[in-house]
Amino acid sequence: MANKNTVQETFPVLGMSCASCAARVDKTLNQQPGVSKAAVNYASGAATVEYDPAQCSPQALQQAVQAAGYDLLIKKDKDTLLEAEQAHDKRYHDLKFRTTWAIILSVPIVIIGMFFMNMPYANLIMWVLSTPVVFWLGRSFFVSAWKQLMHGSANMDTLVANSTGIAYLFSLFNMLFPDFWLSRGIHPHVYFEAASVIIAFILLGRLLEEKAKGNTSTAIKKLMGLQPKTVTIITSGGEQQEIPIEQICPGDIILVKPGERIAVDGTVTEGDSYVDESMLSGEPIAVAKHQGIHVFAGTINQKGSFRFQAEKVGTDTLLAKIIHMVQDAQGSKAPVQQLVDKIAGIFVPVIIGIAVLSFIGWMVLDGENGFTHGLLALVTVLIIACPCALGLATPTAIMVGIGKGAEQGILIKDAESLETAKKIDTVVLDKTGTVTEGKPVVSELIWDTSATNAQAPTTEYMQSIFYSLEMLSEHPLAEAIVEHFGRTRFTEIEDFDSITGKGIMGRVAGKMYYAGNRSLLEEKHITLSPQLSDAAHRLTAKAQTVIWFADEETALTIAGITDQIKQTSLQAVKELRASGIEVYMLTGDNEATAREIARTAGIAHYKAGVLPQDKAAFISQLQHEGRKVAMVGDGINDSAALAQADLSIAMGGGSDIAMDVAKMTIISSDLTKIPEALRLSRLTVRTIRQNLFWAFIYNIIGVPIAAGILYPINGFLLNPMIAGAAMAFSSVSVVSNSLRLKGKKIQSEVKPSTEKIMKKEFKVEGMTCNHCRMHVEKALNSIDGVHATVTLEPPVANVEFSKGEKTLDELQAVVTADAGDYTLKE
Structure with missing residues (x-):
């Protein structure tokens, strides 16, 4: 476990040519003093290192990697990224040049070797053409293999150098000393075409692989290109x-x-x-x-x-943090990659061992042709084995998946969370700022228009008084009323006073005005009209806060204030439930508000009056029941629950602490991005499994065939040239399969509801306690197409009909049968 002084940095790695290289750099970094964890990503060509600066430094890490035969870029500015990008471009153009010329020179060698073997000077022409292919265009394989040998290790280049070098030298010997074989009754075959074509195919594979790997990081390149110069x-x-x-x-x-474009x-x-x-x-x-x-x-x-x-500015901008987060995530490793890394670390030595055993087996069992067949088997086994496909299977899919998420506004902190998201079966939502907007707004402003009120309260004058009173208030709900009125003219308020827990008051033109709760008006003996009282009961039943505005004699208006449910919350909950995921809502708010929000959002399970520590305990309880839980929140009070959850998701508009703790961040705070993230996870994990399956199957089938296992059955021996082509395209196919993720759709197929919902309010007689209320509510909700909320004060039932309106008699019959002697009245 890293201590509090540990820092994490990502460094580009130069010189890696296969997964075995990445495994060696990974091992080298993890062995350095002060390094708590290091992960090398072959696909991104980067190493993410957690280390203690007191015990280790980037310079020490660079020296260790250089001693292993590679290089580490350690500068901490834009030049590092530029240098890495330039190295990639240089490598790509160099590969393109060498591949083109290798193919041009190999084509005539293949034609002569396959169709004109007996033409004059055929062997000499093939030798002249193959020599530059093997030792000039393919020199990097031999240079890399020699470096690995000097450091006591081996990689993919070792396999290529051994196979093509042996084929070339064996052919040269046969061309110069044919009598050695002729005297023994063996025809001295040459394999110049095999050596050159293998180099050409592997270079082509590397070229396509390099291009494909570049495509996996297009999300980063797009993000980095967003700032103006x-x-x-x-x-x-x-x-x-x-x-x-x-x-x-x-x-x-x-x-x-x-x-x-905006710069900062x-x-x-x-x-x-x-x-x-x-x-x-x-x-x-x-x-x-x-x-x-x-x-x-x-x-x-x-x-x-x-x-x-x-x-x-600089690295402190949201864009810079997103780029850094995506880079770190694309360089991280999924748990499944650990097994692959272990295999890649021993892959090359094992393949060399199999190749040598194949040669010995042929020598012992085949007699006259044992040497020739054994040599071909050795060369073919060395060529066909492909650790690159294994090394690329997981990281390319992770890079594309995380990049696609970033383009959709879903920031994924690491590969492990992307893999974990697939297993989620329960999503717990914080209410404020997650399901709701997290900001109080005026839902309704109702003026008293009854005949008993002789005022003209809807005039701009009355609005300006209400607005001006609230402008002076420090109450959190005052801002909602101020914003609702917008730029209403301010009226000077005299004798302004704030009454704690009740409201505010002030004098205008010698007349006192009040704004606050109902008890303030009752205390001042102000008349409340039936129209406003009924409206207040209706708003209260919907768990809204009611603010009254009155003069010295009469209540003039009421404002219903609520924390509105986000438009996307209903659709998100519907999508999650449609995919079989259970949804819970937690809130510190009161029972009535929680019940109404959950009902409106379509959330079946909720808990009200929950403290921050209670949220984490609730997550733990669900986990003990065997659930895989995702927690979605946006505030500091959610940080403990986010840390406890199997998958933590923060809303982008929330606190920095929540985003620091969370493994995913939804930039837009749009809840529909949650089911999108889970679908992206499932697609990415499916792609990883496909890649690993084909990479393992390729090597499991290809290596025994290359060794000649089919020869005793049907006389089939694999041509080294075909083996070279198969090896080259195996890694390309894995990367190409990962790139298919870019075209996958992660948006929901669940259409937004188009049902017309009718609403009606009924008075309920006979209720005396909360148990009565619960019985009536449960009875009404048992009716198909009916969603009801029943309150005790006032005793009313707010009923929504989504499948056609039910008559009063139909509702009464169910209430009487299921709840008891309660009466509904319109």
């Missing part, structure tokens, strides 16, 4: 000045013109516009921006123009 700042003198993005400092005022994170100070944030959140609809609203680096301004103050 220059920005326009407003100087202290009010002048516009264009500067490089690196020179931006927190506090600078930046001008964003129509169509420009900040807050709008002037102007209005709409901003396309799809590249961060995955949401296609542009977001309105005005004074006081946050903007983020990499997003695109639409038609308007605005200014904003820079707050987070």
Whole structure:
């Protein structure tokens, strides 16, 4: 376990040519003093290392890797990424050049070797053409194999160098000293075409592999290309000045013109516009921006123009953190990769052993042709074995899956969480900020229009008084009323006073006005009209908070305030339940509010009045029942539960602590991204299993056939050239299968509900306690197409009909039969 002083860094690794290389670098790093954990990803060409700076340094790690025959890039700036990208481009273009010429030179060798073997100087021509292919275009295999030998190890290049080198030298001997074999009655075959074509095929495979590996990291490249290179700042003198993005400092005022990308994170100070944030959140609809609203680096301004103050720059921006998180996640290893790493670490020595045993077996059992057949078997076994396919099977799928998630606004912290997500059967949702918006809003504003009220309360004058009172209030709900009225004219308030727990009051033009709860108005002996009282009962039944506004004599209006359910929550819950996942909701709010939110969202199980420690205990309880639990939250109070869950998911609009603890982050705070993340996990794990199956099957079948196991049965011996082609394309097929993930759809097939829901309220007579209420509610909810919420104060039943309205007699019959002597009235 890493101590608190441990840091984690990701370094590009140069010189790896196969999974065995990655296994050796991995082993080397993990053996260094102060390193608590290191993981090398062959597909991404990077090493993620956790180490104690007091015991180890990047320079020490670099020296250790260099001693093993590879290199580590340790600079901590953009030059590191640039150098790694340049190394990739150089490697790709070098491979392209060598592959092209290897194919050009190999074609005539194959034609001569297959069809014109008896033409004059055939062997000499093939030798002249194959020599540059093997020792010039294929020199990297021999150089790498020699380096590995010097360090006491072996890799894929060792297999290629041994097989092609043996085939070439054996052919050269047969060409120069044919009589050695002729005197023994054996025809001196040459295999120059095999040596050159094997080099050509493997180079082609490496070229395609390099290109495919580059495609797996397109998500990172897209994210890194989102920031502009220059920005326009407003100087202290009010002048516009264009500067490089690196020179931006927190506090600078930046001008964003129509169509420009936003350079850093900040807050709008002037102007209005709409901003396309799809590249961060995955949401296609542009977001309105005005004074006081946050903007983020990499997003695109639409038609308007605005200014904003820079707050987070450089590596502190949301975009930079996303890039860092995706890079770390793509470099992490899934648990299934551990077995593959162990196999890759011993793969090459085992294959060399099998090749030697094949040669000895042929020598012992075949007599006259034993040497020739044994040599062919040795060369073919060395060629056909492919640790690259095993090494690429898991990381390429992980890279594509995590990259696809990032493009959809789903940030996945590591490969393990992506694998875990497939097993989830229970999702626990925090209420505030997760199921709901987390921000109180006015749902209804009802003015008293009854005949008993002679006022004209709907005038702008009364609105301005209500607005001005709430402007002076420090109560959290006051902001909802202020925002509801918008830019209403402010009216001067005299003798303003706040009455703790009840409301506020103030004088305008000699008349006192009040805003607060019902008890405040009753204390002041203010008249409450039946119209407003009935409306207040209805809002209370829906678990909404009611704010009253009145003058000295009469209540003028009520405001229903609620934390609205997100539009996406209903669809997300429906999708999760449709896929067989149980959904729970936890909240510290009261029972009535929790019940109403759960009912509206379609959540069958909920717990109200839950403290932070209770949330973690509830998760633990579900786990003890054998469930795999995902916790979704957004606040500091959710951090313990997030840490306890098998899979922790944070809403992007929540606290930094929640996002630090969570294994996944939903940038847009859109709950429908949860089922999308689970579907992405299932697709990725399925792809990994497909890749591993084909990689293992390829080697399990290919190596024995190459050794000649079919020869005693049907006389079949595998041609080394065909073995080279099979090896080259095995790793390409694995990467190509991973890239298919990019085209997979992770959006839901479950259509949003189009049912028309009718609502009706009934008075309930005969209820005397909470047990009565529960009996009536349970009876009504037992009716198909009926969803009911019953309250005791006032004694009413709010009923929703999703499959056609039921008559009062139908409802009464069920209540009488199932609940007892209770009466419903319209």
